[in-house]
Amino acid sequence: MFRFLKPVILAVVLGAGAQLSAQEYPQLFDVVDVAADDVLNIRQAPSASSDVVGNFAADATGIEVIMLNSTQRWGLVNMDESTGWVFMRYLSGQGQPIDHYNMPVGLRCFGTEPFWSLHSDGGVWQYDSMDGTSAELEIEIAQDSGIAQDFRRMVRLSGPDGAGTAFIYPAMCNDGMSDRAYGVSISLMTGPATPLLSGCCSLSQ
Structure with missing residues (x-):
C-alpha cells in the first residue's frame, strides 16, 4: 500500500508581482x-x-x-x-529540465498491491505486472499545465484494453515496503474499465 506524504513545496516567489513557478x-x-x-x-x-x-x-x-x-x-x-x-x-x-508537452526525462513508475511497473520508451509506455500482464501503451497526449518546470501531466493513452489515462503530479510518495522516498506520484488506468492504480515515480534508472 502506497503512502502519500507531505506534499512537495511546488512554488517559489520569483519577485514582487512575479507569478509562482514550480521548483525543479x-x-x-x-x-x-x-x-x-x-x-x-x-x-x-x-x-x-x-x-x-x-x-x-x-x-x-x-x-x-x-x-x-x-x-x-x-x-x-x-x-x-x-x-x-x-x-x-x-x-x-545534469541540465535536463522538464519541458512543455513532453514527459519528464527518464521517468519510470511502479506500484504495489498489485505489483506493476511502467517505463517510457519514446512515445510508448511499457506496462508490466506480476500477474503476467504486459502491454504497450501509446501516449496520445501528455498535456502540461503551461507552467515552466511543472511535473504535472494529464496523459491519454491507447492500449490493448482501449483508451487509458494517467495523472502524474508532484507529491512525496513512499512504496510502503522501504524507507525510500519519491517526489512524483501517479494515478493510472490502462484501459476504460481497468482498476485505478496508484504508485510512485522516479527519474533514476
Whole structure:
C-alpha cells in the first residue's frame, strides 16, 4: 500500500508581482569537486555533524535529488532501502529540465498491491505486472499545465484494453515496503474499465 506524504513545496516567489513557478525537483545530479580518492558522504540528517549513513563515489552520476531542506543547502536522496542527505555544494545538475508537452526525462513508475511497473520508451509506455500482464501503451497526449518546470501531466493513452489515462503530479510518495522516498506520484488506468492504480515515480534508472 502506497503512502502519500507531505506534499512537495511546488512554488517559489520569483519577485514582487512575479507569478509562482514550480521548483525543479526531483532532478538528476552528478558529483563534482570531490577528490578522486574521496567520497561524497550521505548523512542521516541535513547537517555536517549528522551521522554518515552512506556515500557516493567521486565520479557518481545520475543521482536523483528528491527535494531540498529549508536552507536549500542539502538534498534528499535515496540509498539502498532508505534516504539520506547530501551537501548540494558537491552536486551539479545534469541540465535536463522538464519541458512543455513532453514527459519528464527518464521517468519510470511502479506500484504495489498489485505489483506493476511502467517505463517510457519514446512515445510508448511499457506496462508490466506480476500477474503476467504486459502491454504497450501509446501516449496520445501528455498535456502540461503551461507552467515552466511543472511535473504535472494529464496523459491519454491507447492500449490493448482501449483508451487509458494517467495523472502524474508532484507529491512525496513512499512504496510502503522501504524507507525510500519519491517526489512524483501517479494515478493510472490502462484501459476504460481497468482498476485505478496508484504508485510512485522516479527519474533514476
